[in-house]
Amino acid sequence: MTNALDSAIPVACWSCHVAQNDVTLFCPHCSKIQPAAAGDFFQVFGLRRAFRIDPEELEREFHRLSRKLHPDRFARASEREREWSLADTALLNDAYRTLKDPLYRTEYLLKLEGAEIGEQHAGKNRQDPSRVPPDLLEEVFDLNLQLEEMREAKAAGEADPVLQANLKEAKTKFEGLVEAVDEELRRQWKVWDEGNAQAREPAKTAMVRLIDRRRYLSNLVRDVTETLGA
Amino acid sequence: MAYSDRVIDHYNNPRNVGTLDKTAQEVGTGLVGAPECGDVMRLQIRVNPETQVIEEAKFKTFGCGSAIASSSLATEWIKGRTVDDALAIKNTDIVKELSLPPVKIHCSVLAEDAIRAAIGDWKKKNGVGESAPAAAAAAH
Numbered sequence: 606m607t608n609a610l611d612s613a614i615p616v617a618c619w620s621c622h623v624a625q626n627d628v629t630l631f632c633p634h635c636s637k638i639q640p641a642a643a644g645d646f647f648q649v650f651g652l653r654r655a656f657r658i659d660p661e662e663l664e665r666e667f668h669r670l671s672r673k674l675h676p677d678r679f680a681r682a683s684e685r686e687r688e689w690s691l692a693d694t695a696l697l698n699d700a701y702r703t704l705k706d707p708l709y710r711t712e713y714l715l716k717l718e719g720a721e722i723g724e725q726h727a728g729k730n731r732q733d734p735s736r737v738p739p740d741l742l743e744e745v746f747d748l749n750l751q752l753e754e755m756r757e758a759k760a761a762g763e764a765d766p767v768l769q770a771n772l773k774e775a776k777t778k779f780e781g782l783v784e785a786v787d788e789e790l791r792r793q794w795k796v797w798d799e800g801n802a803q804a805r806e807p808a809k810t811a812m813v814r815l816i817d818r819r820r821y822l823s824n825l826v827r828d829v830t831e832t833l834g835a
Numbered sequence: 836m837a838y839s840d841r842v843i844d845h846y847n848n849p850r851n852v853g854t855l856d857k858t859a860q861e862v863g864t865g866l867v868g869a870p871e872c873g874d875v876m877r878l879q880i881r882v883n884p885e886t887q888v889i890e891e892a893k894f895k896t897f898g899c900g901s902a903i904a905s906s907s908l909a910t911e912w913i914k915g916r917t918v919d920d921a922l923a924i925k926n927t928d929i930v931k932e933l934s935l936p937p938v939k940i941h942c943s944v945l946a947e948d949a950i951r952a953a954i955g956d957w958k959k960k961n962g963v964g965e966s967a968p969a970a971a972a973a974a975h
Contacts, residue, residue: 742866745875749897824873 616642630670630693638674638682641692645717646700656714656794656812660705667701711790712816718805720813741782741821748775748825752832759832769833776829779822786819838900839934845904850911853893855879863957865949869941874898876906878949880913880921882957887917894949901939905929905946918954918963 617624621635630649631638647654650666674697679690703709715722751771758765790812797808838846857864861882868875874897881891892910896903908929913921929935929943958964 742868742875745868746866746877746895746897749875750895753897821868821873 630697631673638679638686638689638693640689641696646703646713649697649700650704652704654714654717655798656711657791657798658704658710663701663705667697667705670697707787707790708816708819711794711812715809715812715816718809720809722813722816744775745821745825748772748779748829751775752828755832772829772833776826776833779826779829783819783822783826786815786822790815790819838904841933842900842904842935845907845933846900849894849903849907851893851907851914852895854895855881855891855893860884860960861957863953863955863960865952865954865956867945867948867952869898869902869945874902874942874945876902876945876949878906878909878946878953880918880953880957882918882961884961887919887963889913889916889918889921898945899939899942901933901935901942902945904933905935905942906949908932909946909950913950918957921950922954924950 618632618634618637618639620637621632623632623634625632625634625639629639629651630641645654650663650670652658652663671694674690674694676687676690679687682690703713712722751768755765755768755772758768793808793812793815797805797812800808855862855864857879859881861884863880863882865878866875867878876894876896876898878894879892880889882888883890892914894906894910896906909924912924912928924947926940926943926947929946930940933943935943
């Protein structure tokens with residue numbers, strides 16, 4: 606996905622032929638629409654790769670570019686340009702959806718930076734026990750047992766107030782742990798955004814682990830919420 | 836993605852689901868988890884102190900069908916083996932037996948890790964060192 610960028614071969618605007626180093630939806634020189642290139646989502650908005658972005662600025666830029674890409678503006682353009690406007694709109698929407706969500710954005714940028722997250726790396730790093738949150742295993746296991754008990758009690762039409770209270774307490778606790786992960790993620794964002802290559806590597810590794818941990822925790826919160834609410 | 840018949844069989848009729856007394860001297864408990872998918876697996880063994888044969892194996896797994904099938908199969912395989920023999924079981928054996936697709940290979944890794952963790956716990960409890968390094972090396 607990033608190959609087109611890594612090659613660093615300047616692409617010339619099809620209309621004015623001025624070379625562009627960045628992937629842009631419109632030529633900065635002659636303002637003509639450009640075909641959607643295999644760029645990264647940050648470049649779509651003219652942003653540097655960073656974990657921290659200004660959400661308001663992102664939204665403004667999204668609306669500005671959306672208006673510029675509106676089909677009405679291409680009613681009398683060439684067929685080629687009309688097609689590009691559709692493809693660019695799809696790219697813009699994908700980019701906006703990904704970047705505006707802090708978690709999607711974090712995962713996306715980590716992947717851009719070569720990190721493997723989620724099922725991608727499952728089973729590969731088995732020599733690295735730190736990927737598994739062992740401090741939580743016991744609690745996670747017990748919580749799952751309680752959830753199972755609760756579901757069975759419900760299926761039998763019984764209500765167990767003690768169990769229910771336990772699960773509510775567990776839910777609050779795990780929500781707190783998710784919040785702690787998010788706080789640490791924000792700290793690592795800053796380290797990466799402001800650091801040099803040397804500082805970025807450990808921050809990247811830390812964030813991959815935090816994302817793993819967060820997924821684990823938020824799945825649990827989801828399961829508890831479902832069981833309590835159903 | 837369809838599960839193989841063997842996975843479905845183990846999933847519908849899991850062998851050896853249950854709990855052993857984890858405080859018992861002859862019981863080893865392995866608790867492992869995979870953060871990628873949220874699976875958590877507990878595997879327990881009861882070892883005969885004289886023969887070092889695993890006489891009983893129980894598991895409880897919260898996870899997908901492949902994770903349940905992998906741990907069910909693991910308990911079946913280790914029962915009746917000596918601990919050193921059980922350490923020779925590799926996740927690839929489980930993959931083959933259950934015809935696990937590539938995206939589910941980590942389930943078999945988890946089961947292998949659970950076996951190792953349970954045996955490790957038993958060894959620690961009973962002061963057993965790496966008595967057969969050759970066997971342990973062959974398992975890797």
